[in-house]
C-alpha cells in the first residue's frame with residue numbers, strides 16, 4: 104500500500120503534542136561544513152532497533168500518547184531496513200511519520216518512488232538543502248526526491264540552514280528550480296538558523312551572527328523528546344546539543360531501564376525543565392549567583408536560545424542553584440505565577 108492510501112493530511116509541524124523524534128544514526132554520506140551534528144561517512148553509531156527496542160517503542164506510543172514519529176540523523180536513508188520497521192510501526196499504530204533526508208537517493212524518479220513505496224507508513228518527507236549541502240550534492244537529486252514523495256502523496260518540506268535563518272540568494276534560486284519543476288506550490292520551504300555547533304562553529308558567517316545579549320525567548324521544543332542512537336531519551340528535539348547534555352536534566356534516561364512513558368513523565372514533572380519551557384534560559388539565568396553569571400559565555404547566536412540553555416543545563420552547580428531558586432528561593436514566585444508546572448496527566452501536556 105502506498106502512503107497515498109492512508110489519507111494523512113497533517114504535517115508533523117502542526118502537532119502540538121505527542122511528537123517523538125528518533126535520531127536513527129550519526130552516519131551520513133556527506134560531510135557538510137555546517138553540519139550541527141558532526142555527521143560524516145566515518146561515524147558509525149546507530150540506534151539498535153532489535154525486537155526489545157521495537158516492543159518498547161510500540162508500548163511507549165500507546166502509553167505516552169505519541170501521535171507522530173520524526174526520524175532524523177545523520178542520513179536516515181542509510182538505514183533503510185530500520186526505516187521500514189519504523190514505518191510499519193507507524194502504520195500499525197496509525198500515527199504520522201516524517202523522515203529527514205538530504206535526498207541523495209533521488210537519482211531517478213522511478214527508483215526514488217519505488218524506494219518510498221517500499222516504506223508504507225511514511226507520511227512526510229523533510230528534505231535539507233542549502234549552499235553547504237550543495238557543495239556535495241546536486242539540488243537536482245533533491246528535486247527528484249521531492250517529486251517522488253509527492254507522487255506517493257507524502258507531504259514535502261525543504262529546510263535550508265542560513266545565517267540568521269533568512270532566505271538567501273541561493274535558496275531563492277532553489278525556489279525557482281522547484282517552480283521550474285512544477286512543484287513549488289506543494290513544497291513548504293522553511294529556514295533554520297545556522298548556529299555555532301559542531302562543524303559550523305568556526306564558520307565566519309556564524310561568528311558574524313553572534314551577540315553579547317542573552318537571547319530572549321522560551322522553549323517551545325521541550326516536551327518534544329528524542330530517542331537518541333545510544334538508546335537514551337533526550338527531553339527536546341535539539342539533537343545538535345544532545346550529546347553535550349548527557350547526564351544533565353535534559354537527559355531523561357535509558358529506554359531499556361524504564362518505560363518510555365515513565366521517563367517522559369519524569370521530564371514533565373521536573374521543575375527546571377518546565378521553567379525552561381515557560382520562562383526560557385535568559386530569565387532563568389537571572390536566578391544564578393553573580394559569580395555563576397560571570398562565568399557564562401560572552402557571546403550567543405542571535406535568535407537561538409539553545410546555546411544558553413545548554414550552558415545552564417550542563418553545569419551541575421548552575422542546575423543546583425536554579426533548582427533551589429525554583430523550589431524555594433528567588434524564582435519560586437515567578438515559577439508559580441508563570442504557571443510553569445503542567446498537569447502531567449493532561450493529554451494535551453504530553454511530550
Ligand code: SF4
Pocket residue numbers: 131132133134135137138139140141142143176177178205231236
Ligand atoms: S548537514 Fe545533514 S547531510 Fe550534511 S553532513 Fe550533516 S547530516 Fe549529513
Ligand code: SF4
Pocket residue numbers: 322323324325339340341344353379408409410412413
Ligand atoms: S532551548 Fe534547550 S530544551 Fe529547548 S530546544 Fe534548545 S536545547 Fe532543547
